[in-house]
Amino acid sequence: MTETTRDDKRRLLLQCILRARGVVHEQVLAQFLAALDGEEGADELGTYVTEMNVRLRGLGYQVKRVTHGLGRRYAGEQAGAEGGRFYVYVNVGASREAELATTFRPAELEFAKWAIAQLGTLGPLEEAGEHGHAAAEREVDRVLAAWRGEPCRLRQRATYAERAKTLLTYPDLTSSEIERLLMRLCELKWFYRTAEGSYGFDLRLLVELEEYLLENHTLMPCSTCEHVVAQGVLCTGCVSKHRDEGSGWAAWHVDCFDYQVNHVAPQCPTCKADILTVGAYLV
Template sequence: MTDTGSDETGTDRVVEASPYLTDLDVRRYLLQFILQCKGIVSENSLLSCYLTLENDAGRFLKDEPLSLTAWRLKLTDHVSKLNLQLSPLNYRITMVNHPMGKSYVSRRFENFITDLVDANWPPNARFYVYTNLKYDSQMKMATSFSAADIGFLKWSIEKILTESSYVQQFEREEESSDVIDEVDNILREKYGDEHYAGLKHFVSYRIGSGELMQTNEITQTRAEELLFELSERKWLYRSPEGKIGLDVRFLIEMKDYLVENFDVPLCVHCNEVVLQGIICLEAREEHNYGLHVGCLEHYVKHVSDKCPGSDKTFQEAGAYAIG
């Protein structure tokens, strides 16, 4: 998945505000910020943008302590009002939890308003995603791409979700991923260092970019251009090793397409598609259960350490989902 820090933070993204900003102005700038972030931005980043706007407008009392909880509620209210404005246009700003969980996301958040708020913001995995509600999955693709481009996109998705999505023996020295590290941290804390040795299997939902160049749908040059366009759109991401996977915005906007056309695991906690986290191998053909990294942390702490619908623990019957 795309590095959550590099795509959405930075002082160059903060809009210059005037002391006479109205609430309508604030909402207009917040929407502009979300769009500048390619339609997906962490709540902490959007909140820091909002606080900067309010500070530049002179709305903070001198020496007033900033309560992030109170300002987060005000931000939520602004987003709700934005959605009322966007509804006639068939767009919506949807709040989702990043599949990698709050610890991972928060470590990559850069606080660029340290003079206003303490740098140690509470861990937070919430993201805002600008989504198109007007068309179904097929039409969302058709409105942006040619028929040949759509053919390549569908072919690529099929390769990503089927080419290597079989259960494989996990060899630690051969596979590396932030997913593995985060899942290990959660389960090691649950079972203890002396009892946890890592999972024995994994399922990959990534594919080498070179394999996607072996297409008959479009030219290689156009394939490279399209992969870049899809990365900019936050539908695909490219890992440091050059592997291609499905990014967060695609999983949100195209969930129906994925569920209807592929046997993708769904999270037992939030019911979204799981490509990053853990899947249960027990009775997989009957119940394709999974948990995102963030959902796994909540599940093992508050529900159970056993795979859903199974008497086996995650360590016994779980596999890393690396997407």
């Protein structure tokens, strides 16, 4: 029987990522490598990915290790996965316009850019109520309960997600054309769709277009890891203080919020307010 070479294993790992539409959980990929190389080989996953990226660099692609804003909740999307760390296959060699243009026809491209602008605008703050319905709220509540030793809730919520009926108002395409495009954007792991019919930014788009989103829309970098935040916790003290300036806000992914309150301080590092008082769910 022919022995599987290291080059073969790198190629098979890349195929595994691509078959998962460019987003695969770290544990799933480690289990795949263990099946090829034994349990000890799984410990070399980071090394394999580094070697893979050396070869991908000339093609303008990279496999990035990132944390999803929903942490453990999002990880449950892939069987056998715990924690919020993923490997994402992204285009790093093209501009935003070039990346979109290679994926969509001109009319579709204009819709994709318009939809990204809609989803990149933070909605107004509203009362959160007594019970969390969104996945991000439930994950934040889990962190709060573990931290405080009892169930508790943040007072407000805000969202970047848009309902389908809003996106269907785009004037230059029919409703059926828009629905097909939204489905395609979800298949690409650029958008996600909730059971309630709302759309938001999924992991691959947040990684590939991170710089553009931070520069052109109201999305914020996480105060802990500095990567863009679309779901987690938002400091309303910063929002009320800096909304007109469009900068200086504090926000956290769920796992980063967990680290902030348990290992750093229960106060916002930007406005110094108590997070339990001024924190809002970002869903």
